[in-house]
Amino acid sequence: MVIIVTGTPCTGKSTLARELALELKYEYVDVSLLVKDICSEFDDERDCLVVDVTRLNELLIAKMSKNKKLVIDSHLSHHIDPKYIDVCIVCKCELKELKKRLKARGYSSAKVRENMDAEIFDVCLVEAQEEMKHNVIVLETDNGYDIKEVVKRVNEAKHSRA
Numbered sequence: 001m002v003i004i005v006t007g008t009p010c011t012g013k014s015t016l017a018r019e020l021a022l023e024l025k026y027e028y029v030d031v032s033l034l035v036k037d038i039c040s041e042f043d044d045e046r047d048c049l050v051v052d053v054t055r056l057n058e059l060l061i062a063k064m065s066k067n068k069k070l071v072i073d074s075h076l077s078h079h080i081d082p083k084y085i086d087v088c089i090v091c092k093c094e095l096k097e098l099k100k101r102l103k104a105r106g107y108s109s110a111k112v113r114e115n116m117d118a119e120i121f122d123v124c125l126v127e128a129q130e131e132m133k134h135n136v137i138v139l140e141t142d143n144g145y146d147i148k149e150v151v152k153r154v155n156e157a158k159h160s161r162a
Helices: 013-024 031-038 053-066 095-104 109-120 123-131 147-161
Strands: 002-007 027-030 041-043 048-050 070-073 087-092 136-140
Touching (some): 002 013, 013 027, 013 070, 013 087, 027 031, 031 053, 087 147, 109 123, 136 147
Parallel strands (some): 002 087, 087 136
Antiparallel strands (some): 041 048
């Protein structure tokens, strides 16, 4: 089973993805490490790397062809063709908590605003559900979660699609 974990930065994706991989005994894939290897441009205005999503998808699909037990962690993972993905978890966070997390990470005011807007408009969720048609689970992370319950939801979602 291939699981992707997506959502606005600071919504708890990485924490969840690592815990889920550990619980399921799957390989954890930190896409931010792959991105550093394939990006040659930096967007100074947005303070981020410019990602070639097509190239990133090619790398991830190649990885999936070798291992079907993956948890992929990235706010871009929902751009992978759903035919390769069993379940997509979209992490969400209450805005007040999200703002606190973004500031604690040291993001600029503009970067905080950009990410708050992405969360307000449910960018990752809309892209995952409407554009890519993924099998989506929405997980609110601001008050924590029970990893065993998440695993149960993942298994139910996978079987409901089969």
